[in-house]
Amino acid sequence: MNLRRLSLIVVPYLWLLALFLVPFLIVLKISLSDVALSIPPYTPRLDLSEGWAGFKGFLSQLDFENYEFLATDDLYWKSYLSSVQIALIATVLSLLIGFPIAYGMANAPSEWQPTLMLLVILPFWTSFLIRVYSLIGILSQEGMLNQFLMWLGVISEPLMILNTNVAVYIGIVYTYVPFMILPIYATLAKLDGSLLEAAEDLGCSRAEAFWRITVPLSKAGIIAGCFLVFIPALGEFVIPSLLGGSDTLMIGKILFEEFFANRDWPVAGAVAVILLLILIIPIVLYQRNEQKIMEAEQ
């Protein structure tokens, strides 16, 4: 292997090493440490001045105590489960909302499509935090949604939406639905219209052609969109802490509280490592789906 090819491979791996693997190892090490009243708030700390013996002593102080603690306190596994549940439901909701939007975009006149695409991306031009705060204004008891519904006469008492799981779902779906729309739109826009005509020609009704041709052929986009929503939603912290209530259990929120409220970095580290392990499964599946798309396009 010549030097140029080697350097081409080495550069991205160095990047991953510096920005992913090293931070991960640091977090992993913290998760194996004990909480302490110091800066930083854990012990032991690696001191290389004592040489090999010091390193061995350092290793001997690491243990899995924090993981055992996570297993004994049901708050944690309940939070993980609840996070998975909320992320799953939000993903399904995003699909139900995102697919029709993507379908409409792909079937819109071609001169409109760039504009529609822009409208989907437009919210990203504003800070995520500001958008979530503005949702508070919309969803609160005196918020615009309640005022509007009361003006319509649908309800007589303002609904309690903010600080419930409903608000969390609204927040996640609102934030992540573009990640659902874009990959689905990409596959639908590539769909050859003559396939649908062929299906009709061979005896399908419009609806049947949709289920037998459009849906299977946009499968890759649907899968990609679902992962792109599910993965960030699972570890979401800002939305549940700003829009959710005290009974909204999400692991991102727990993680934040362990770090900043409890200053228990080792437990927070353990929470983060477990979260990463949970996320590896969908990430690997997502990568495999992407690879399949690439292969299909070749």
Added chain:
Amino acid sequence: MPETMFEPWNDPAAKPLIQFRNVTKRFGDFTAIDDLSIDIFEKEFFALLGPSGCGKTTMMRMLAGFETPTSGMIMLDGQDISPIPPNKRSVNMMFQSYALFPHLTVYDNIAFGLKRSAMPKDQIDARVREMLRLVQIEKFGGRKPDQISGGQRQRVALARSLAKAPKLLLLDEPLSALDKKLRQDTQFELMDIQEKTGTTFVVVTHDQEEAMTVASRVAVMDHGKLKQVDTPERIYEAPNSTYVADFIGDVNIIEGHATAQGGTMAISWAEGQSPIIGTPSEPMSDGKVSFAIRPEKIAISAERPTDRNNVVQGKVLDIAYLGNLSTYHVALPNGIIIKAQTANSRRRASRPFTWDDEVWLSWTDTAGIVLEN
């Protein structure tokens, strides 16, 4: 010629399978089909031929049910089909892009239409296998469309559109994606399959050679109108307009003024040249005409021929050697260029004429077509 020639269009008792009656189709301001009427008969291999934008594809899409006529009526088997959606018509179409379903195997592609019908499962299997055999792709039933070659895909598309045994099969530029050699072989196969299945084929093409080879009748279209509907032979040898003469094959067109002279017309076309003697297909009055003559009907010689009425002298300007034929571009003294063609029937013959040679062109009284302007 056999007595049982297939010519239902000459039989007044024959009932047409498809009738276009004063069909007009407009897209906004654009008139794609302009008051068009035509009859197509059962078991015909009918070709719609014309340049792109002439309306041939619109006609086909109206037959398939993807477009409805703005006015007029289309009848299939004596029934107005305008209100029938594409999925309820006994018409199938082979798409130009083939439109094979990429997520289904070849087998499932062919079975797709059958599964939508009321056919029992075991019969579907038998029918799919029959179709695979018909187009000779039995080995590829389990493959996906992207795992077979372009020629095989074309066969799958044909098999899929034939599987439901439609009354009418529409073929949209069926061979345009194949290379020339494969296209020629496939043309004959297509004719075989049409004969074997007895299905009425309507093929849309811009390739005149393809239309001439496969079709029992050819309709030449231009700007939403039919210019001529006839057998390939008559389209070529007896075009009814300069448009058709020019569109099909190579032709020399000479403008002139015709005067009747017994059964023939004398066409004066240039100062100092004796008039061209031509035979009109039907009696016509004196006036301005176009004289159309195919290059292969013109003989080229070094000596002045004495046995023909139409003789002109000129100078060889260009020679196109095509292997089987050579085309000579001969400039007449008045600047008109006439194309003459000779068959290279002998392998070792040295080329008889070369550039700037003075040559004589001649043709018989019936070699050309006299067309009224």
